[in-house]
Amino acid sequence: MLRLLCVTAHPDDEAAAFGGALLLYGSRGVKTYVTCLTAGEAGSRGPTAKSRNELAELRRAEFARACAILRVSHAQVLGYPDGELYHVPASGPVADLAYRIRSIRPQVLLTFAPDGSTGHADHSMASVFATFAFHWAARDDWFVEQLNAGLSPYGVQKLYYLTSEFAFPGRRPLSLAPTTATLDIRDFLEDKIRAFQAHLTQASPIVETVIRQQRGTETYHLAAAVSLRSMEMETDLFSSIVTDEVVVGTER
Numbered sequence: 001m002l003r004l005l006c007v008t009a010h011p012d013d014e015a016a017a018f019g020g021a022l023l024l025y026g027s028r029g030v031k032t033y034v035t036c037l038t039a040g041e042a043g044s045r046g047p048t049a050k051s052r053n054e055l056a057e058l059r060r061a062e063f064a065r066a067c068a069i070l071r072v073s074h075a076q077v078l079g080y081p082d083g084e085l086y087h088v089p090a091s092g093p094v095a096d097l098a099y100r101i102r103s104i105r106p107q108v109l110l111t112f113a114p115d116g117s118t119g120h121a122d123h124s125m126a127s128v129f130a131t132f133a134f135h136w137a138a139r140d141d142w143f144v145e146q147l148n149a150g151l152s153p154y155g156v157q158k159l160y161y162l163t164s165e166f167a168f169p170g171r172r173p174l175s176l177a178p179t180t181a182t183l184d185i186r187d188f189l190e191d192k193i194r195a196f197q198a199h200l201t202q203a204s205p206i207v208e209t210v211i212r213q214q215r216g217t218e219t220y221h222l223a224a225a226v227s228l229r230s231m232e233m234e235t236d237l238f239s240s241i242v243t244d245e246v247v248v249g250t251e252r
Helices: 019-027 052-069 091-104 121-136 144-148 186-197 205-213
Strands: 003-008 031-038 074-080 108-112 158-163 181-184 217-225 241-243 246-248
Touching: 003 019, 003 091, 003 121, 019 031, 019 181, 019 186, 019 217, 031 091, 031 121, 052 074, 052 186, 074 091, 091 121, 091 144, 108 121, 121 158, 121 217, 186 205
Parallel strands: 003 031, 003 108, 031 074, 108 158
Antiparallel strands: 158 217, 181 217, 241 246
């Protein structure tokens, strides 16, 4: 069974940023998982939420609806403080993510690049935490309490950062990671947008415009892999994945 884990910062990231990949690989029989670090309680409240707690509940419900549209196999919100991830001691979220890596045992991990994609600090911290977890979940000297409870070290085979061919409009300049993989998501574009629209409190014509500006593609940067390799352009994030001693979808 092929498995993909996506680590995000807020409800709506899974759709706006990674929705095409989740739909594409779900359609190919890959089990897809999304772990969202915050409930988004510091975001736009929309017309109904009167407090951060109410907004958190609304956004959790929107997240569930969006993940259903994206056909995500399993989705969860961890509840770290929105807008304050840079204040959170790294050991907490990294341990939580390492636990999920060791439990789910995905071959591919997706998250933001350290630039944060739009420059959002929470996106950057999601990248940092997920990257640490990618490396440390494979070692037997990190989070030993998880191993004592029955889990085993596990090395995700490939870590990808979301990147872009253009800067998000109206944001500070970013140093974007170079594209090493381009996914054709044209068949899933409208469902990706529909999943983003399920986040009613975060409605944004700018985001929808940017999604369409990508012209049916999502672009990623291969940040790390368990096997030594030279960089090459890919059209499949699962190329060269080894499962049961079989190499899946190797590109040349």
